[in-house]
Amino acid sequence: MPKISFQHVDKSIEADEGEWMYEVVERAEGGIPFACKAGACGTCATPVVEGIDSLGKVSAREARTLTELGLDLDTYRLPCLKDVGASDVVWGRPHSAADADTELGTHEVVVESYRPLNLTVAELRFFVDKADFHARPGQYMIFHIPDAPRTVRRSYSISTPPSDTRHFEICVRAVAGGYGSNYVHRLRPGERLAVEGPYGDFVLDEASERDIIMIATGTGIAPIKAMLMHLLDKRSKRRVRLFFGLRHETDLFYTDLLRGLAAHYPALEYWITLSQADPARWAGPRGRVTDLIDTHVSAADAATSEVYLCGGRPMIESSTAALRALGFSADTIHYERFF
Ligand SMILES: Cc1cc2nc3c(=O)[nH]c(=O)nc-3n(C[C@H](O)[C@H](O)[C@H](O)COP(=O)(O)OP(=O)(O)OC[C@H]3O[C@@H](n4cnc5c(N)ncnc54)[C@H](O)[C@@H]3O)c2cc1C
Numbered sequence: 001m002p003k004i005s006f007q008h009v010d011k012s013i014e015a016d017e018g019e020w021m022y023e024v025v026e027r028a029e030g031g032i033p034f035a036c037k038a039g040a041c042g043t044c045a046t047p048v049v050e051g052i053d054s055l056g057k058v059s060a061r062e063a064r065t066l067t068e069l070g071l072d073l074d075t076y077r078l079p080c081l082k083d084v085g086a087s088d089v090v091w092g093r094p095h096s097a098a099d100a101d102t103e104l105g106t107h108e109v110v111v112e113s114y115r116p117l118n119l120t121v122a123e124l125r126f127f128v129d130k131a132d133f134h135a136r137p138g139q140y141m142i143f144h145i146p147d148a149p150r151t152v153r154r155s156y157s158i159s160t161p162p163s164d165t166r167h168f169e170i171c172v173r174a175v176a177g178g179y180g181s182n183y184v185h186r187l188r189p190g191e192r193l194a195v196e197g198p199y200g201d202f203v204l205d206e207a208s209e210r211d212i213i214m215i216a217t218g219t220g221i222a223p224i225k226a227m228l229m230h231l232l233d234k235r236s237k238r239r240v241r242l243f244f245g246l247r248h249e250t251d252l253f254y255t256d257l258l259r260g261l262a263a264h265y266p267a268l269e270y271w272i273t274l275s276q277a278d279p280a281r282w283a284g285p286r287g288r289v290t291d292l293i294d295t296h297v298s299a300a301d302a303a304t305s306e307v308y309l310c311g312g313r314p315m316i317e318s319s320t321a322a323l324r325a326l327g328f329s330a331d332t333i334h335y336e337r338f339f
Helices: 021-028 060-068 096-100 179-186 217-232 255-264 289-296 297-304 315-323
Strands: 001-004 012-013 046-048 089-091 106-116 121-128 140-145 152-157 167-172 192-199 213-217 240-246 268-274 305-311 335-337
Touching: 012 021, 046 192, 096 121, 106 305, 106 335, 121 179, 140 268, 152 167, 152 179, 152 217, 167 179, 167 315, 167 335, 213 289, 213 315, 217 240, 217 255, 217 305, 268 289, 297 305, 305 315, 315 335
Parallel strands: 001 089, 213 240, 213 305, 240 268, 305 335
Antiparallel strands: 001 012, 046 089, 106 121, 106 192, 121 167, 140 152, 140 192
């Protein structure tokens, strides 16, 4: 079994080949901070002291993030994007460790409203006390979670379009035992909190004229909603197909909103599918979003469309595989992975 070591905290752990490095770091308490876990923010950038070759080649996203931070591609890697390889790895001192308390780019926002959308998902609206706030549709904010045992930072996608420069909204699912999501669910109007951002390169390509296929599961609808509202703001004529996956009838949210958006945006078609629907209570599509890809996307779409995927890792992987099998090239598939 490969041994993964964290020199700056003097810890080592054995890991399985193929295991996600983020999980190894957490298990070992390896002292590398994470925020986006998607290769976009660079919080986890760390030099590799030994074993860099076993971490595989540098992806375009990793190279872009490291270069933006001015870090050497021969030495630094983003552990959030890495799987454990065949041999041992020794990580050095994380790039952000020295700056951990300086909180560059941090600013305060005020909770303006809290609205439950179903039993586990809530929508929050924030007032931004900063004149030059501008987010691109699809980006996220990093929230500082003050009441965890150690300072943690969690990412939440902005669900509103950039046209409102003094507010943004998020929608968050309360994860059992999770510090970040439950902290957000306890926030109430008037409270102030520290955030960073906006961050992220999962953004709508506004220069493109291609048709758009959007696929979201759960709160993965948040950045997709921001993109849809932006397309509507811009009176776009681009054809959009949205596949939204949830589990049960009780998980449904944003159904009225989607109906309203479709009424105002004639080029939008959407399908909501429930993977564990009660047939007596749900007449709509049943199954996973990949079933909707099989039914509504064809090989001909690969030449004319681009795709935006947002949700958990299994959905991203299965949807990407289905789209690649239809002939979609990797550069037409954009994704944000929440966990
Ligand atoms: C770029 C980005 C944008 C994000 N945007 C959103 C968003 O708009 N809305 C949103 O609800 N979440 C979003 N997330 C996920 C969010 O950042 C947190 O990971 C999530 O809220 C859980 O944090 P926690 O501190 O509550 O739980 P943790 O204490 O981190 O985790 C508790 C346990 O739950 C598991 N877990 C973590 N997240 C999930 C999940 N979403 N579903 C099921 N199990 C999970 C963990 O593996 C762990 O075992 C985003 C993530 C990223 C990387």
